[in-house]
Amino acid sequence: MILWSNLRPFTVPLLAAVACAADSANLGATLEERFQTLDRNHDGKLTREEAGGAAWFDRLDWRGTGVVTLEEIQALVRRFRPAAEDAAITRPLDPPAPAGALVTSVAEAAATSEGGSASPREAPKILKPAERGVGRLMPDFDFIDIHGQKGRLSDFRDARAVVIALTGTSCPLAKKYGPTLARLEKDFTAQGVVFLFVAPTATDTPAELRALAGELGLKGRIVHATAPQIVARLGAQTTTEAFVVDAARTVVFRGAVDDQYGLGYTLAAPRETYLREALTAVIAGQRPRIAATTAPGCALDAAVSPTPASPALGTETGTVTYHNRISRIIQNNCLECHHAGGVGPFSLALYEDVRAHAGMIRKQVTRGAMPPWFAGPTEPADSSHWRNDRTLAPADKADFLGWLAGEKVLGDPAEAPLPLSFDSGWLIGPPDTVLQFARPVDIKADGVMPYQTIRIATTFGEDRWVQAYEIRPTAREVVHHVIVRVHPAGERDAGKNREGANERDGFFAAYVPGNNHVRFPPGFAKKLPAGATISFQMHYTPNGKATTDQTRFGLIFSPTPPAHIIQVAGLANPRLRIPAGEGNHLESTSITLPSEITVLSFAPHMHVRGKAARYEAIFANGNRQRLLDVPAYDFNWQIQYQLNEPITLPRGTQLVYTAWYDNSAGNPANPDPSKTVRWGPQTFEEMMLGYVEYYVPGRGVSDTKLRQTAGLR
Numbered sequence: 001m002i003l004w005s006n007l008r009p010f011t012v013p014l015l016a017a018v019a020c021a022a023d024s025a026n027l028g029a030t031l032e033e034r035f036q037t038l039d040r041n042h043d044g045k046l047t048r049e050e051a052g053g054a055a056w057f058d059r060l061d062w063r064g065t066g067v068v069t070l071e072e073i074q075a076l077v078r079r080f081r082p083a084a085e086d087a088a089i090t091r092p093l094d095p096p097a098p099a100g101a102l103v104t105s106v107a108e109a110a111a112t113s114e115g116g117s118a119s120p121r122e123a124p125k126i127l128k129p130a131e132r133g134v135g136r137l138m139p140d141f142d143f144i145d146i147h148g149q150k151g152r153l154s155d156f157r158d159a160r161a162v163v164i165a166l167t168g169t170s171c172p173l174a175k176k177y178g179p180t181l182a183r184l185e186k187d188f189t190a191q192g193v194v195f196l197f198v199a200p201t202a203t204d205t206p207a208e209l210r211a212l213a214g215e216l217g218l219k220g221r222i223v224h225a226t227a228p229q230i231v232a233r234l235g236a237q238t239t240t241e242a243f244v245v246d247a248a249r250t251v252v253f254r255g256a257v258d259d260q261y262g263l264g265y266t267l268a269a270p271r272e273t274y275l276r277e278a279l280t281a282v283i284a285g286q287r288p289r290i291a292a293t294t295a296p297g298c299a300l301d302a303a304v305s306p307t308p309a310s311p312a313l314g315t316e317t318g319t320v321t322y323h324n325r326i327s328r329i330i331q332n333n334c335l336e337c338h339h340a341g342g343v344g345p346f347s348l349a350l351y352e353d354v355r356a357h358a359g360m361i362r363k364q365v366t367r368g369a370m371p372p373w374f375a376g377p378t379e380p381a382d383s384s385h386w387r388n389d390r391t392l393a394p395a396d397k398a399d400f401l402g403w404l405a406g407e408k409v410l411g412d413p414a415e416a417p418l419p420l421s422f423d424s425g426w427l428i429g430p431p432d433t434v435l436q437f438a439r440p441v442d443i444k445a446d447g448v449m450p451y452q453t454i455r456i457a458t459t460f461g462e463d464r465w466v467q468a469y470e471i472r473p474t475a476r477e478v479v480h481h482v483i484v485r486v487h488p489a490g491e492r493d494a495g496k497n498r499e500g501a502n503e504r505d506g507f508f509a510a511y512v513p514g515n516n517h518v519r520f521p522p523g524f525a526k527k528l529p530a531g532a533t534i535s536f537q538m539h540y541t542p543n544g545k546a547t548t549d550q551t552r553f554g555l556i557f558s559p560t561p562p563a564h565i566i567q568v569a570g571l572a573n574p575r576l577r578i579p580a581g582e583g584n585h586l587e588s589t590s591i592t593l594p595s596e597i598t599v600l601s602f603a604p605h606m607h608v609r610g611k612a613a614r615y616e617a618i619f620a621n622g623n624r625q626r627l628l629d630v631p632a633y634d635f636n637w638q639i640q641y642q643l644n645e646p647i648t649l650p651r652g653t654q655l656v657y658t659a660w661y662d663n664s665a666g667n668p669a670n671p672d673p674s675k676t677v678r679w680g681p682q683t684f685e686e687m688m689l690g691y692v693e694y695y696v697p698g699r700g701v702s703d704t705k706l707r708q709t710a711g712l713r
Contacts, residue, residue: 035070045069121264122296124256124274126644129291130393133235135332137324137415138249141233143196145221146206146213153196157247160192161282163275164234164243165257167222168199169208171239171298176261182216184257188279195220200231200239200300231300240297244278244288248418250328253278255293262296285421289519320399321411322351328417329396330354333371336513339422343476343513349419355408362404365397372637376629387642388515427517428468431554435534440548443478443540450682452538456553458531465525468556469509470517475549480539481638482511482551489531506568506691508534509553510603512638524695525562528555539683564695566600571657571690578609578677578686583664587688590618590656595696599647602628603640603691604659607683608669610635611660615690618654633659635669635683640693648697657690 038050045067129135140154156162165181168174185195197220199209209222225231234243240261244253258270278288320326330338330348338344347353354361364370373390392400403409435456443449473479486508508526509518520526536551573589604613615627628641649655665673671684679687 035073121262122294123262123265124259124272124293124296126290126387127255127292127294128389128393129254130332130396132254132292134251134254134291135328136251137328137417138243138245138251139233140249141230143221143223143230146209146224149221151221153245153249156194156196159194160247161194161252161279162245162249163188163193163195163220163279164245165195165197166200166236166239166241166297167197167212168201168239168298169204169212170201173261173263173297174239176266177240177257178212178216180257180260182218184276184279185218185220187276188283189219191279191283193279193283197222198225198230198234198236199223200225200236201298236300238295238297238299241295242275244275244282246282246418248416250417252282253288253291255290256295286427319409319411320403321409321415322354322403323411323413324415325399326354326403327351329392329400331417331420333390333392333396335420335422339420341476342422343479351410358404358408362401365392365401365404372634372639374630374632374634374637374639375641376631385644387644388640426470426472426554428470428519428554428556431470432557433555435553435555437536437550437552440474440550441538441540443475443547443549444542445544445546446542448683449540449542452540454536454538454551456534456536458528458534460528460530460532462530464528464530464555465558465560465562466520466528466555467525467558467562468517468519470554471509471511471551472516472554473511473549473551475547476513478540478543478547479511479513479549479551480541480636482509482539483507483537484509484511484553485535485537486528487533487535488529489533491533506570506693508568510638510640512640515640519556520566523563524566525558525564526566537681564697566693566695568691568693570605571655571692573688574679576679576686576688578661578663580674580676581664583662583666584611585661585663586658587661588656588658589688589690590654593649593651593653593655596651597649597694598697599627599643599649599692599694601640601642601693603638603693604628604630604633604657605638605687605689605691606633606635606659606661607686608635608671609661609663609667609677609686611662611667613660613690614658615692616656616658617649618656619650620652640691655692659688659690661686 035046039046040050046069047067138153140152142150142152144150153162163184166174167178167181181195181197189195195218197213197218199222204224206224209224212218213222223230234241240256242253242255242257243251246252253275255274257275259272259274260267260270272290274288274290274293277290281288334344334348336342338346338348340347340349346357348357348361361370371390371392375386375389435458437454437456441452441454471482471484473482484507508528534553536553538549538551540549569591571589571591573587576587578585578587602615604610604615606613610633613628613630613633617625617627619625627647630641661677663670663673663677667673677686679685681687
């Protein structure tokens with residue numbers, strides 16, 4: 001697979017150099033000069049060794065031949081031409097407002113200016129699960145298999161999970177995925193998973209499908225969907241789509257089998273194994289890391305393929321009830337905080353709980369305060385830019401509010417989802433090591449507590465690579481947020497604030513309600529230096545009852561050094577000065593990138609006067625790109641905005657972080673509007689911090705820290 005956004009390491013520096021070029025000959029000459037410089041043996045073919053092992057080589061070599069020719073590169077770069085000519089991503093620096101669609105790369109901007117797709121190749125794309133029907137009740141349906149035997153989806157109620165996999169004998173991609181599906185069926189049948197294969201193409205005959213089953217050794221029943229009812233019930237879009245439903249017929253995954261095959265490309269092996277990971281998670285009683293993707297394949301007729309927002313997935317009768325619809329919306333969006341012992345002020349685990357709090361739920365959902373999410377809206381087609389987007393899907397919000405405003409029908413208990421468990425151990429799995437506070441921290445019953453800093457000295461004799469972590473307070477109901485930092489051996493004043501120095505160094509781990517663990521993808525990890533000290537900045541919020549907390553920090557290590565080190569830098573302005581009474585005070589800081597970086601997430605941080613925040617990139621050619629807009633910042637929710645698709649920013653890019661503050665009497669959270677506010681770690685003081693999580697492509701374990709050295713404005 002090749003994505004245009006992956007080509008920037010090779011092409012963007014060239015585009016910047018030819019931004020004012022007037023003819024294609026100049027572009028061609030620049031490419032030819034670069035190519036000839038790298039092609040040391042002058043054979044007209046560039047190898048990975050000649051490219052110096054650069055990460056961009058594998059992205060350009062999408063055929064996997066081991067070589068790239070000048071003609072191939074020229075053909076690819078021609079698509080980038082409009083980016084240099086049209087400045088398609090220029091955006092002004094203006095006051096905070098809801099952001100438009102997020103343009104993730106120069107290449108995508110060029111494609112937009114051309115009015116078409118960025119690439120003739122199509123790979124699976126991660127989508128927002130709720131907008132694809134994940135979490136809904138899969139409607140029951142009847143079927144007749146290719147042997148003439150009748151069946152019903154609910155016949156599989158004793159299975160731990162059911163895979164409904166579309167397939168066929170005429171679609172090339174469906175045929176390619178046949179052996180993969182056969183291997184998955186063989187691996188998971190013994191674990192209680194049932195496979196049901198659906199062939200949606202009318203011209204695939206039962207005889208051909210029986211032959212396919214024999215050739216592949218498929219054991220599951222095969223349905224020839226000559227009538228459109230089953231495909232319509234699924235809302236299926238392509239001939240390669242797969243659905244996973246649990247024992248309660250709740251959809252837990254929908255999308256591609258993996259990313260080995262797509263439109264216009266083939267990989268030697270998949271990079272992502274979506275369906276296998278989803279089944280592994282369901283069997284373990286967990287939710288898949290990736291729950292929804294597109295599934296490149298032969299497109300099905302839209303007339304029999306309703307959109308994901310349609311009633312295709314949701315209810316049996318069309319009547320919204322607590323059991324068939326509302327309970328699933330609450331599970332997917334509310335229960336992570338609103339369960340017994342959770343950080344939410346009350347539980348919503350039972351129908352009686354929801355009915356008792358219906359008025360408050362309706363108010364908070366209507367005004368957009370719940371579920372908590374503060375990034376500016378994007379276009380509907382771009383709603384999956386954020387991997388952890390908490391916003392309710394439009395259909396979910398409409399059904400939820402409609403039910404709350406109506407008779408609050410309970411419905412049939414047989415349609416209820418499986419219950420969720422929140423105290424079943426470590427979400428990341430058994431940690432390799434657990435660090436815990438040496439003694440409990442006393443939390444008073446009321447009032448405000450200053451930040452507490454607790455330090456733990458590690459005893460590891462060598463560097464460790466952290467692949468997953470989990471922060472588990474023992475008194476979750478009073479923990480507002482946790483910021484974990486790592487201080488290498490010998491660092492002076494570990495854990496103390498030195499005019500924003502620690503904040504510029506970023507953080508190692510973080511905890512906010514509903515987001516307490518992270519598992520990095522294969523090949524990615526964070527470095528824990530030998531002999532380091534770990535500091536925990538604890539923000540406790542008394543809730544009327546005195547208690548104690550002894551937070552634990554679980555870590556899973558990678559047995560080998562990763563290909564990429566994940567790091568966090570903080571864009572900070574410790575010289576901020578917010579005038580007394582000022583209701584819309586702007587502060588800004590920036591850094592010019594000394595090397596290319598790939599950004600994974602953003603996390604703006606301010607205190608109670610924080611009003612809005614924005615991240616932008618200014619490229620070498622002067623174009624501006626808005627990366628994240630938070631038009632209504634809320635101190636109560638320290639959210640890390642995780643990108644679905646990482647953004648690569650070239651060397652020389654100016655990364656700008658802007659924040660707005662309300663120090664007026666109109667801000668009800670303002671401790672004292674008569675005071676000029678300056679930098680300080682406590683809530684009644686202020687901070688101006690824009691965390692950026694990133695890695696440097698091609699650096700591996702020799703990576704160095706990105707530091708803010710200039711650019712304060």
